[in-house]
Amino acid sequence: MSFPVTLEDVNEAHERIAKHIHRTPVFTCETIDNIVQRNVFFKAENLQKTGSFKPRGALNSILKLKEENSNVAGVVTHSSGNHGMAVAWAARKAGIPCTVVVARGTPEVKIQAIKGYGADLVICEPSPTSRVETCDLIAKEKGYFIVHSYDSYNTIAGQGTMAVEFLEEVPELDAILVAISGGGMTAGVAVAAKAIKPNIKIFAVEAYGKELEPCLKANTRLWRNPPQFIDTIAEGIRIQQVGHKTFPIVCELVEKQVFTVTDDEMVEAMKFTWQRMKLMIEASSAAGVHAVMSEQMRQLDPSLKNIGVILCGGNVDVNNLPW
């Protein structure tokens, strides 16, 4: 099956953005390898510009927009925070005005960062519907382009670049664990990794309440509408429904077996990673760390020896910890 986004798009995106973003390091941890009894590799996107993987997709989208239209009035987006920061940062890199819509309740550290990158900020009600409506309104009024946080092929291609780097650095990877929210990162990583190495397995890691596995198994959107946020401490992965552009890709390329992680498990994995690996990660990254150390992982096919985990972000308000 072929999709509207390919490894070629991902490689093009990489050429477009590589000189502006960090090629993030890959870390290993003896303690974790001993516990997991496999070799685990962590791609540290928490060390990426703005503290998450999001600039990859945002910058690819904005630079491509500028290539195609030199008179862009501005860009607007809605985001739980990390994508908002990334768009603000990318717009400034591209020299384009930017408005970011965030839901009430977004951590102060993220709001300050968005403002710090010079974007205008609009606060809306904390529901997926309100965010979309507010964003659409601004786009219409100001003639701004919407930079979607996941449901856009340019965003997906941008996020896929992390898989290209990961497999260049660790070609022996047998599987990659990716935290899933709207599915932009998951789809991008899956498209790129499966094209580079067809036998690699991509596993989605979700916050408890997302209920992705039945949807993947049925190949159908079983979620209730209107779209909901999951009740989780992991703001980065609290969107319940995978996007309409990302879902078919995820269904096709990602393993049907999903890793589900609770808030308590994320807190435990967060503390473990902070203390043992000395890396600041946010709860959505901790979901992947928990998954790789879980009983479910122990039961997986032992021929999957080399497991990659994306540490997708590190934006934490240290004055307001989830424990």
Next chain:
Amino acid sequence: MSFPVTLEDVNEAHERIAKHIHRTPVFTCETIDNIVQRNVFFKAENLQKTGSFKPRGALNSILKLKEENSNVAGVVTHSSGNHGMAVAWAARKAGIPCTVVVARGTPEVKIQAIKGYGADLVICEPSPTSRVETCDLIAKEKGYFIVHSYDSYNTIAGQGTMAVEFLEEVPELDAILVAISGGGMTAGVAVAAKAIKPNIKIFAVEAYGKELEPCLKANTRLWRNPPQFIDTIAEGIRIQQVGHKTFPIVCELVEKQVFTVTDDEMVEAMKFTWQRMKLMIEASSAAGVHAVMSEQMRQLDPSLKNIGVILCGGNVDVNNLPW
């Protein structure tokens, strides 16, 4: 002036330990460069084995001991925590029994780690004198060798290896900021860096209450006896008096101007580094981060363009934060 420890000793130490330790990465941070208006490079020894730079000196000491005496009964040390972990780790690497003396009040996370490396633990009164006496007693009773945390030329040579790596990675460094406690790291870094690049400046960063600057300027130990701990949250740098072997080296090679950092300033720099650089650092590392961002740094000779900062450790009990 020549010292009993030279660049040759440091290079020998590096050969001895390099395959067992991490060659730690060097990080930069645009935000900090913009604030400081110089190029700042951070050597991430918080990512070193056991979470601090200490294994460099400990492993060099223990491996050298074993080379010279194949029948070592065991090793013993006293330490506020990081050195204790390092000696425990190094002794296990070398296959030698190990006892670690720690003061009451040492963070639980450090105590657990020392036990985790298989060492015996003895808890003593929280005074420098009690630690030394307890350690001496165990050495005498068991015939163990004492691995000193700073006042030994093998330890100093081991710590110096970080400067060799740092200058290989960033040859353009004009200055290095080093947090100082007993002076093992400072002396080692100074000996190696000044031999490699004679014009480089080494600045000591102290916790408030150490009063190092008058001692350096007078070239004399002006501290009151018996030795005291400084009242600071930074357990890594709470020894007031620089060692008897390290002090002459520090006096000769380190700048007379000292950076003094308070607990509040360390907390602020710690939060900043966690949130912005996504690196877990402990308070003693934060002292260096504060120093490089301080008004005092702004006043320094502008020809010092490229400043190195050692992030010396990252061991933090996340259930017991200093704020």
